[in-house]
Amino acid sequence: MISVDELRSSFKGQVTTDGDTDYDISRWAKSAVRKAKYVAYPVDAEDVSKAILFARANNLELAICGGRHSTAGASSSEGGLVIDLGKKMNNVRIDAEKQLAYVQGGARWGAVDEASMKHGLVALGGVVSDTGVGGLTVGGGYGWLTGEHGLVVDNLVSATVVIASGEILIASETENADLFWGIRGGGSNFGPVTEFVFKLHKQRSDVYFTELVFASAKLPQILDEVEGWLKDQCPKEATHLAFAGGPDGSPCVVLFGFYNGSFEEGEARFGRFAALGPLLNKTRSLPYPEINNVLEFSIGENRLFRGAFLPKFDKKVISRIDAARQKLVAEYPSTAKSTLVLELYHFGKVSSVPIDATAYPGRHGNSNIGMVFEWSDESLSSQARQISKSVMGDITDEETSGYGNFCDADVGRGKDRVMEQFGSNYTRLAIIKRKYDPENVFHRWFAITPA
Template structure:
């Protein structure tokens, strides 16, 4: 019996190959340009299936990718000619333990499921800002959300993980069990194994929050920056603003601010009075059910378009990023009629995040916040793809330099060919934690079979 037949016989989930009618559907990704023609897509039903898929890939020399939500524009959940371990079809359930204020989330779930399940109990966890983002990728790379000001990152609210490692072992990782693996996975990305279940802390959460887009014309750029300069140093934990420099659907310059306040509308309008007093051209901020909050930025993250991301650190002072001169330069680069370009400045208070011990997880605790250059386009061609990359890198040169948030990584940084790793980028991301991660990598994945994201080279 062939190795593949043996694999199929033992495997409980679905195995899809290029000969199957559902093959193209199995390759579907949030970013259409992140699709790759895998040799095998293994829709796993449990951790044992994951172990079997790893064993088969290693036996046959197939490169492994892991798909949770399929939301990486860098293509980290796809593998050309390789094997994709896909958690999304069967391992997508969530279970709330309201007494312990914990939520058990399978590795293929999306954040929308977490938001909806938890709020039924008057609870919420730190989640992403787009509800169809996969839990897995966000949660192992750091994890920012609207509640980060109050509760820290997703990795700071992770209490237990079930991880299938390179040798097929199914391990529980926590502060008290396999604590080195627990350290590595919370911020070290997909370097150490496949997470089939997360257990996150939940926190009491009010049913409604004040949030929504507030749009300004370019003439308000300087005044908006002055408001942010005054607000940002004293921003409270329950606040947060996302600012996007972009062109509107009609091609005209636009500054979108998306405001969030974890409280009543009256309190939110008071907290952001200086912003509303500027006279927005559109004000759609309102009290909304908490579980709807992460739907609201979905228009910038439409499923099935093509995407290119570039992440950078936020400047300490908002007016260093947002000013008329910078805005004009950005718009000059972002003038292609084929591309939608937004420079997103994320003002999520970092007091709680940066108060957590630097040794708790391999994640920096000195950032002010993140900038994301997001390029979206339809009908992918090599020319459009190259233009998007050039646009992002030209804009990036205008902004503060440094290694940005790992989950905002462009493909060229994230996807080494197996064994040939952009080591300098990885060291710059993990900094003083890199030697410890190398030791963990040597223990759990010495052959570097997990190599789809800022790959750590074993010590």
């Protein structure tokens, strides 16, 4: 046994417990908060290793925390030890000459954008600057630049991982290649990544961005127009359709359009939507990092993510998203802030990589549907999973698993659900899990059973 005092005496960072000033278990979603016995804030991989060994010696559950956005509680632990990388391991270093970003495991995407864009370079990251690099990367990773550069995992060059034995390993195509394969989509199953090295791309400074808010009655015309736009969608552009409540609560559809080019080029592609008569039109050129600040969410509400794949652009199914949301809000008014999003990226680059090239399984050209199920009536907390499931059931014809980072509602649902999530990549993941985490120490996300 190692005592906490022994751990503290050799720890360069901080080990806190309830009552300490810096003990912080807050999360993006209030419903994901769990009362950890210890929250450790390491400063480097050696600290992380010590925290793992301490937790294992004391039979404490381990959770890894990056940007705190999991709504499943995957980065939290009731009574265990949280390795929170976000406080003291969030540095970003750019090697402009080699076009590489060295990003510590607790950094957020905004910091990566800011550091890289000073050099006219960009890493493919998520669409909200506040989300963590850690969870978004190990789960796969989509962003506005996915059409041009693929998934975040496709841009990962190497990583430093601290495995369950406490060893600090480099994972890349040439070192521990199986581990490198596993962390590119296998989530937090293999241990904390203390540093990611990403490929950077040349990026123009200003990009085109449009936000058009429509009354949801316009949905049929919007979908006809989107169908036309999709026919010659190019890798530089993407659309999100968000189904939400407007300022007065009435249902609306928000079309976000991104074009990695000039205002004129963007208008040539997206002007067609403004012609449909939106209630609100915010169209402009913005510095690239700022488009990742457009989508803002308050922090600390009850929220649960649920995801599904949309196999093809099916207007009937998409119309059901709007109808299902309206039905939900009519039945449970405290869910009025719930939002559903359909992400329409160009999938050429993503699907050019074979499904077995990385652990990430969702490369079949399907669009993501993501639901942020939000509720203020606390009495709904115990039913959130079930209610959100029935909303998704109203939309999709059959139960399809979705992008893992949007499937929080199904985390912890047992081995069959985990196998479904990873599909044909599960068998290899289980073998790699046996090698690097045979006792399933890292089990807070879709936990792979060691083979």
